[in-house]
Amino acid sequence: MWQQLNVHFGFQALWSPGFIIATIGLTGLYFWAIGKGRYRFAESEPVPLYKQILFVLGMFLFYLGYGGPLYIIGHLMFSIHMIQMIVSLLFVPPLLLLGIPKWLLKAIVMKIPFKRVLKVFAHPITAIVLFNVMFSFYHIPVIFDFLMAHKMGHDAFQTVLFIAAILMWWTIIAPVPEWNRVSELQRVGLIFLDGLLLTPACALIIFAGSPVYETFTNPVAWATALSLCLPGTQTVSPDLIEQFMLLPLLEDQRLGGVVMKVVQEVLYGSFLVYVFIQWVRREKAEEKQKQMELEKSILEKFAHE
Numbered sequence: 400m401w402q403q404l405n406v407h408f409g410f411q412a413l414w415s416p417g418f419i420i421a422t423i424g425l426t427g428l429y430f431w432a433i434g435k436g437r438y439r440f441a442e443s444e445p446v447p448l449y450k451q452i453l454f455v456l457g458m459f460l461f462y463l464g465y466g467g468p469l470y471i472i473g474h475l476m477f478s479i480h481m482i483q484m485i486v487s488l489l490f491v492p493p494l495l496l497l498g499i500p501k502w503l504l505k506a507i508v509m510k511i512p513f514k515r516v517l518k519v520f521a522h523p524i525t526a527i528v529l530f531n532v533m534f535s536f537y538h539i540p541v542i543f544d545f546l547m548a549h550k551m552g553h554d555a556f557q558t559v560l561f562i563a564a565i566l567m568w569w570t571i572i573a574p575v576p577e578w579n580r581v582s583e584l585q586r587v588g589l590i591f592l593d594g595l596l597l598t599p600a601c602a603l604i605i606f607a608g609s610p611v612y613e614t615f616t617n618p619v620a621w622a623t624a625l626s627l628c629l630p631g632t633q634t635v636s637p638d639l640i641e642q643f644m645l646l647p648l649l650e651d652q653r654l655g656g657v658v659m660k661v662v663q664e665v666l667y668g669s670f671l672v673y674v675f676i677q678w679v680r681r682e683k684a685e686e687k688q689k690q691m692e693l694e695k696s697i698l699e700k701f702a703h704e
Contacts, residue, residue: 403642408471412629418466426458432503442502454498461491465557474547474625475643477615481655485662487561488534492568493670501575508575520563523570523581523589530567531596533560538600540611547614547624567593571670573677583678587671594667597660604656610648 404413433446463469464487473483496504511517520529536542537556546553571590573579581589603611610616614624618637626634646654 404468404471407635407639408629408633412633413468413471415466415470418462422458422462422466426455429454429458429499433500440502440506442505444500444502446500450498450500452498453494457491457494457498460486460494464491471625471628474621474628476645476651477612477648478646478651478655478658481659484534485659488530488564489663489666492561492565493572496565496568496572496574499574504575521566521569523585524592526563526566526570527589527593528596530560530563531593531600533563534597535600538604540613544613544620548620548627550627553627571674583674583681586674590667590671590674594664597663601656601660601663605653605660607649607652610652612652615644615651616648 410416430451432440433451437443437445464483469479469483469486473480499507508514520526533556537546537560546556570581571586571593573581573586613620615621618640621640622635622637629635644651
């Protein structure tokens with residue numbers, strides 16, 4: 400399959416050199432900010448190596464999902480499209496939020512225009528509902544087929560969906576603790592709500608009795624959607640669909656839904672553990688602080704006597 404991709408699409412379409420440059424540029428800006436430029440930021444402190452690794456991994460997956468081969472292959476088969484969604488929306492945002500130190504996140508947020516409007520959508524319930532509604536809306540067959548055939552609309556929707564994913568993950572991760580408005584117990588409930596809201600879209604895809612997306616069943620629609628991803632005026636022949644459909648259409652569709660749901664459950668389960676660990680650490684820190692204050696008050700009492 401890889402050889403066929405190279406023959407029919409070429410290096411520029413598969414690897415998006417411009418996206419590579421942009422990704423490297425953003426990564427370089429990050430390392431400048433946590434290195435030589437760190438003293439320009441308030442409350443800055445050295446960034447642990449594990450955070451740097453998480454950020455680099457997040458940027459690599461960001462490139463892979465939106466500019467690398469996975470983006471093109473996601474237009475060939477629905478199951479690969481869902482893998483691209485998993486990488487771009489379920490892995491990239493948390494990796495970036497965990498990789499950027501909170502002092503840098505504060506500086507970035509303060510530079511965002513229309514912060515008051517964004518603050519409304521950053522409300523925990525709103526953020527989670529918004530992401531899941533947009534994801535489900537995107538996968539309604541008529542909407543999906545329309546967006547895949549209209550590049551500007553598709554790119555705009557994908558951009559807003561990615562922002563919604565960041566807001567949703569911000570709620571779960573709470574990367575700036577002092578800005579966090581929900582307790583750990585509430586965050587556990589939000590994670591369960593998040594998984595519940597994604598279920599209908601996956602169920603529609605998994606239990607459909609026939610393929611529901613014209614983009615993958617109609618060779619002309621398939622070729623049109625794929626051509627919009629290629630540079631310049633390059634087009635794709637509808638006849639190529641038989642070479643790249645490695646699974647029967649219905650099995651491919653069901654596989655995409657199953658993979659999305661399974662990965663989502665595993666990932667959300669992992670973050671339940673993450674929230675629980677944060678909860679235990681906070682309780683221990685508060686208990687230690689209370690113990691220190693008690694000991695201090697006792698010493699002061701004896702000192703006055």
